Amino acid sequence: MDQKTTPPQTLDSMDNFLADIERRAFHMAKMATGSRDDALDIVQDAMYKLVEKYSTKPSAEWRPLFYRILNSKITDYYRRNAVKNRLISLASWGMKADDNGADLVDRAEGRHSDTPDQMHTRELQIKQLTVAVKKLPGRQREAFMLRCWDGMSTAITAETMGCSEGSVKTHYSRAMHSLRETLEDYWHE
Amino acid sequence: MNSNSRGEKKLRNDLHELENDTSSQNLFRLAQARNNALAQSGQSKKRLLWPALGTSLASVALIAVLINPADQLKPAGEISITEVQVDEPLIELYEDLDFYDWLASAET
Numbered sequence: 001m002d003q004k005t006t007p008p009q010t011l012d013s014m015d016n017f018l019a020d021i022e023r024r025a026f027h028m029a030k031m032a033t034g035s036r037d038d039a040l041d042i043v044q045d046a047m048y049k050l051v052e053k054y055s056t057k058p059s060a061e062w063r064p065l066f067y068r069i070l071n072s073k074i075t076d077y078y079r080r081n082a083v084k085n086r087l088i089s090l091a092s093w094g095m096k097a098d099d100n101g102a103d104l105v106d107r108a109e110g111r112h113s114d115t116p117d118q119m120h121t122r123e124l125q126i127k128q129l130t131v132a133v134k135k136l137p138g139r140q141r142e143a144f145m146l147r148c149w150d151g152m153s154t155a156i157t158a159e160t161m162g163c164s165e166g167s168v169k170t171h172y173s174r175a176m177h178s179l180r181e182t183l184e185d186y187w188h189e
Numbered sequence: 190m191n192s193n194s195r196g197e198k199k200l201r202n203d204l205h206e207l208e209n210d211t212s213s214q215n216l217f218r219l220a221q222a223r224n225n226a227l228a229q230s231g232q233s234k235k236r237l238l239w240p241a242l243g244t245s246l247a248s249v250a251l252i253a254v255l256i257n258p259a260d261q262l263k264p265a266g267e268i269s270i271t272e273v274q275v276d277e278p279l280i281e282l283y284e285d286l287d288f289y290d291w292l293a294s295a296e297t
Contacts, residue, residue: 011227018226022219023208040218047226129203148197149204180196187196 014055017062018047025070028145031133032074042077046070064160067150071142071161078138125185132182136175139163143171144179 022043029039046069054065133141139161146157147168157172158165180187211219 015223015227018223019220022223023211023216026211026215026219027204027207036215040215040222043219044222044226047222048229051226051229126203126207129200148201151201176193176197179200180193183196183200186199187193 010055010059013059014051014062017059017066018050021063021066022047024150025066028149029070029074031130031145032141033077034134038077042070042073045073064152064156067146067152067160068162075138128183128185132179135182136178139167140171140175140178143168144175147172148176 025043025046026039029042030036033039033042046066049069050062050066054062057065133144136144142161143157146152146160147154152160154165154168154172158168161168161171
């Protein structure tokens with residue numbers, strides 16, 4: 001059988017898998033980059049690569065592979081934008097803050113049961129969470145997203161990140177420590 | 190439940206809520222990206238043709254060079270000598286032209 005040809009049933013499974021994971025991947029990329037369009041590009045690139053290179057792999061391996069590709073794309077993004085970001089970071093800070101605010105208002109529209117005060121509080125909380133996660137160093141953010149957000153085990157996270165379980169525990173512990181300092185409300189409410 | 194796991198749980202809940210509140214515009218773009226990614230798998234055979242075609246053409250070119258090595262592969266140093274050799278008849282032609290011009294004017 002030609003290894004490069006993906007059978008239709010595999011494409012169906014892949015479609016289901018990507019549909020299941022795409023929203024999370026998008027928000028992970030958006031938190032990492034701070035940009036909706038860049039996040040969409042990164043997710044699309046990750047989907048392309050997964051389908052192109054790994055669709056013939058067992059479906060159980062897709063999840064760690066996909067996150068590995070996604071994190072690799074985010075790292076590439078940082079490398080490409082390292083110099084540019086240094087130059088424009090001050091100028092764009094205000095604009096990005098506005099973007100986040102607009103997005104938060106959009107998502108708040110879906111919560112009609114909340115009062116305006118509750119909506120405002122949640123907007124602020126999510127905004128703080130987004131900023132805090134974005135500020136984490138890359139490996140800590142990866143460990144946090146995979147362990148806490150996606151609920152992966154330490155072993156699978158280690159496989160996905162390409163490091164030892166001990167390193168995952170260290171990165172995750174440091175990430176949680178930073179977040180606990182920044183987001184006190186989550187621990188004290 | 191200790192404060193650590195309570196904090197983690199609240200973080201996780203908020204992150205999942207963020208996912209669930211993804212705007213319809215972003216969902217549409219994600220679905221487009223997914224469909225494009227899945228559509229490419231049918232084109233993988235076409236992509237494989239290009240490297241194969243390129244390799245074949247390179248082989249043909251290599252064979253052509255091997256068959257005719259004297260004309261195709263010359264050291265850089267010899268090129269100028271060849272150029273001089275090519276240029277010499279041209280110089281003679283110009284000298285001859287001067288001679289014929291002189292001869293024509295002398296006859297008149």
